[in-house]
Amino acid sequence: MKKPIHLALVGATGAVGREVLSILEHKNLHLEKFSLFASERSEGVKIPFQEKMLSVERLVPEVFERNIDYAIFSAGKTLAQEFAPIALRNGITVIDNSSAFRMDERIPLVVPEVNAHTLNRKEPEIIANPNCSTIQLVMVLKPLEKYRIKRVVVSTYQAHSGAGHKAQEELRTQTTDFLKRLSFLQLTESNSGNPQSEATLMKNVFSHQIAFNCIPHIDQFDESGYTFEEIKVINETRKIMGLPELKITCTAVRVPVLDSHSESVNIEFESAFKLEDIKNDLGAFPGVKVLDNPKAHVYPLNVEARGRDEVFVGRIRRDPSLNSGLNMWVVSDNLRKGAALNAVQILETLLTS
Ligand SMILES: NC(=O)c1ccc[n+]([C@@H]2O[C@H](COP(=O)([O-])OP(=O)(O)OC[C@H]3O[C@@H](n4cnc5c(N)ncnc54)[C@H](OP(=O)(O)O)[C@@H]3O)[C@@H](O)[C@H]2O)c1
Numbered sequence: 484m485k486k487p488i489h490l491a492l493v494g495a496t497g498a499v500g501r502e503v504l505s506i507l508e509h510k511n512l513h514l515e516k517f518s519l520f521a522s523e524r525s526e527g528v529k530i531p532f533q534e535k536m537l538s539v540e541r542l543v544p545e546v547f548e549r550n551i552d553y554a555i556f557s558a559g560k561t562l563a564q565e566f567a568p569i570a571l572r573n574g575i576t577v578i579d580n581s582s583a584f585r586m587d588e589r590i591p592l593v594v595p596e597v598n599a600h601t602l603n604r605k606e607p608e609i610i611a612n613p614n615c616s617t618i619q620l621v622m623v624l625k626p627l628e629k630y631r632i633k634r635v636v637v638s639t640y641q642a643h644s645g646a647g648h649k650a651q652e653e654l655r656t657q658t659t660d661f662l663k664r665l666s667f668l669q670l671t672e673s674n675s676g677n678p679q680s681e682a683t684l685m686k687n688v689f690s691h692q693i694a695f696n697c698i699p700h701i702d703q704f705d706e707s708g709y710t711f712e713e714i715k716v717i718n719e720t721r722k723i724m725g726l727p728e729l730k731i732t733c734t735a736v737r738v739p740v741l742d743s744h745s746e747s748v749n750i751e752f753e754s755a756f757k758l759e760d761i762k763n764d765l766g767a768f769p770g771v772k773v774l775d776n777p778k779a780h781v782y783p784l785n786v787e788a789r790g791r792d793e794v795f796v797g798r799i800r801r802d803p804s805l806n807s808g809l810n811m812w813v814v815s816d817n818l819r820k821g822a823a824l825n826a827v828q829i830l831e832t833l834l835t836s
Pocket residue numbers: 493494495496497498499500520521522523524525526542556557558559560562580581582613614615644645646647648649817818821822
């Protein structure tokens with residue numbers, strides 16, 4: 484590590500921001516100063532960090548005039564579009580978690596294990612942190628690129644933490660309300676009520692019931708019938724892998740779990756492969772852990788991935804419907820490797836180069 488730095492965290496009170504804080508708590512990045520920003524709702528909130536209490540400040544353009552070296556942004560696309568260019572003009576390198584700059588060809592979109600070479604490192608820049616579903620996907624595609632990837636089909640099973648802290652709260656509240664109503668109906672032996680009636684459950688973040696429900700709709704739809712979440716996975720994977728023509732399709736689904744995204748990934752390769760080689764290649768890649776002993780009921784589970792840094796992969800098997808096809812199940816904590824950890828790793832890469 485070089486000289487001590489002044490780091491800023493924008494969106495410090497959010498789901499991703501809190502995770503950044505918890506990761507940095509256990510790191511020694513030589514922080515000379517650490518400034519936390521959020522909306523005016525959180526102004527003055529105190530957050531414990533490495534035996535100090537840090538106070539959250541309201542984000543205004545002038546804060547970037549304070550000799551900040553690096554800023555991690557986790558406050559959404561609109562704020563990033565407004566404030567990241569101001570930070571950059573003040574000589575600050577920005578690592579942004581939103582989708583604001585990801586597809587800008589001048590801006591690196593980085594997963595350090597996969598494409599750290601695309602970082603500029605010489606002068607301040609904006610660096611985009613990819614979408615959570617993309618990060619765990621490219622972490623298992625990269626070690627297999629030597630088999631020449633022909634086509635990828637990915638279906639995501641995404642946790643509610645991926646939609647922010649209010650979405651997690653809505654899932655908790657709806658699930659509790661749903662179960663209370665269910666037991667009330669059973670106790671009264673009433674068959675006139677329906678605990679699944681959408682009208683009876685509080686809905687603020689999502690338009691549909693989210694408790695005990697899978698919703699094939701994340702972000703908005705475009706005219707093609709795909710959601711922007713699906714389009715992000717497709718375009719970002721091509722950019723990070725440096726494969727602009729890669730054939731890839733995606734279906735993204737919100738499922739009623741609190742933490743960690745799961746993905747069913749099907750890959751068609753140009754080259755033949757041995758299953759044992761694939762498992763060894765995945766296991767040897769930094770940040771990937773193979774959990775694959777189905778007979779012993781060992782495979783990645785979202786409840787076990789929470790709080791872990793690795794991308795877990797299992798259910799690794801041939802797809803017999805293709806000449807050279809593979810199926811696998813990939814699970815990772817979307818708030819850690821899918822967002823906060825990846826951003827911190829980008830920062831560490833910059834600091835050590
Ligand atoms: N959750 C994930 O798995 C995930 C993964 C990858 C990327 N991301 C991206 O990371 C970003 C943050 O997501 P999140 O899930 O952490 O959202 P979140 O839980 O809703 O948190 C949003 C944060 O932004 C702050 N904020 C909102 N309006 C603001 C304003 N006007 N000025 C300053 N700060 C403001 C909030 O502060 P207050 O608390 O004061 O409102 C809060 O700290 C988003 O761009 C998201 O797409 C999320």
